[in-house]
Amino acid sequence: MIPASVRYHRAADLAEALELRRAYGDLLRPLAGGQSLLPALKLRRDRVDTLLDLGRIGELSYVAHRGDHLAVGALTRYQRLLTDPLVDRYAPMLATAAAAVGDPQVRHAGTVGGALAQADPAADLPLALVALDAVVVLASTAGTREVPAAELAVGPGATLCRPDELVTEVRVPLPGPARWSYRTFARPALEWSLVAVAVADGRVALAGMGPTIRRARGVEAALADGAGAAAAAARADEDCDPVDDVRASAAYRRHLSRVLVARALADCSPEVRP
Amino acid sequence: MTVDARPGTEAVTVTTTVNGRADSRQVPARTLLVHLLREELGLTATTVGCDTSSCGACTVLLDGRSVKSCTLLAAQADGADVRTAEGLADGDRLHPVQEAFREHHALQCGFCTPGMVLAVVSLLDENPGPLTEHDVRRALVGNLCRCTGYHNIVRAVLALDAARQAG
Structure with a gap:
């Protein structure tokens, strides 16, 4: 399989990429690592006029400690999160989530910004970023704006990122959670998570339980009211709308969410309190 | 603006070093790295198994790191050092x-x-x-x-x- 005919342009730097986005908008599809986009193009599930390759914008590949937050550049590859000492010290959940992504080959190519822009409701790294209350920086030629990671995705594959914008950075607030857990349940090794949960102190986020990654507000409210892990976890699938498909029924996903939340809260016990 | 002025081309020049040998050629933008290796360069040790980024038969080294060449465009390897199985042995001495x-x-x-x-x-x-x-x-x-x-x-x-x- 090869993609349909497509045009290709490699951006020399961020300034050029933003200028092209301003001028041509959605005529250009940003290409980061391509680990989700290329399979979609090969299967003809997606069509693109022109690929705007961001892969050589070195200025967007970094991990930096900036006092009250840890900044991760959008073109930072997953594999770096596994070994970066700043990630290990300040936001180790990102390394755990990155390790759950695909395999080493995919992690050598796939990027943090690509995962966010792809807005897959079962994605690992965006789940961790929602639980960590991270902020996503969107840039255009007019400047930058910050969007909470929890609000970036508006549906499967759809985000608040405008046609003239690019995801340039994520900021993880510091200090990070005192207690955290990341739990995922997938079928064979390479499948996407059926359901995954990330807990960071009193914040609980779920992947695979609706069109976007979401906070489990019912669980959080129960914890805030002093409920134990079991009682709180029983509310994991409140207000959720998991898909019913060939991989798993909606009822099974709901069951998984309750089990995984209970295990994740137990991982954090007894200090999990907002 | 005119449509013709939009950026990008359907043919791209890909310059690589493959197994230590410099190569530069023009290919359609949609060419996958594995097809550049197999069909343009004749390096058929790299195989295509699932063609969906699952099986890893197409794994090559891009600047020393394993990647799946069925899920990268050849254009993404422009400027990179590529190593395939043909490039591992040192003459008769296996890697x-x-x-x-x-x-x-x-x-x-x-x-x-x-x-x-x-x-x-x-x-x-x-x-x-x-x-x-x-x-x-x-x-x-x-x-x-x-x-x-x-x-x-x-x-x-x-x-x-x-x-x-x-x-």
Whole structure:
């Protein structure tokens, strides 16, 4: 399989990429690592006029400690999160989530910004970023704006990122959670998570339980009211709308969410309190 | 603005160093790296198994790191150093990973072997070890052997790791 005919342009730097986005908008599809986009193009599930390759914008590949937050550049590859000492010290959940992504080959190519822009409701790294209350920086030629990671995705594959914008950075607030857990349940090794949960102190986020990654507000409210892990976890699938498909029924996903939340809260016990 | 002024081209020039040899050629933008290697350069050790980024048969090294060449455009490799199984041996002398695979009979039909060997080269380069059996199996999760010959592959990698730890 090869993609349909497509045009290709490699951006020399961020300034050029933003200028092209301003001028041509959605005529250009940003290409980061391509680990989700290329399979979609090969299967003809997606069509693109022109690929705007961001892969050589070195200025967007970094991990930096900036006092009250840890900044991760959008073109930072997953594999770096596994070994970066700043990630290990300040936001180790990102390394755990990155390790759950695909395999080493995919992690050598796939990027943090690509995962966010792809807005897959079962994605690992965006789940961790929602639980960590991270902020996503969107840039255009007019400047930058910050969007909470929890609000970036508006549906499967759809985000608040405008046609003239690019995801340039994520900021993880510091200090990070005192207690955290990341739990995922997938079928064979390479499948996407059926359901995954990330807990960071009193914040609980779920992947695979609706069109976007979401906070489990019912669980959080129960914890805030002093409920134990079991009682709180029983509310994991409140207000959720998991898909019913060939991989798993909606009822099974709901069951998984309750089990995984209970295990994740137990991982954090007894200090999990907002 | 006119449509013709939009950026991008349907043909791209891809300049690479493949197994130490410089190469530059024009290909359609949609050309996958694996097709550049197999069909343009004639390097057919790199195989296409699933063609969906699952099986790892197409694994090559891009600037020293394992990637799946069925899921990268050739254009994304422009300027990079690419290594395939053809580029591992030093003349008649096998690469240590190839030698370990032979020693431990870590192949059956051989279809997955080039990708498997390159995934191991990348693993040993990135991870100083010592490696457990679990580490090795986790690191090779993206490489499928349909002969199911995993045990000897894992033995070969563990033997390589033990040798370098001792050495």
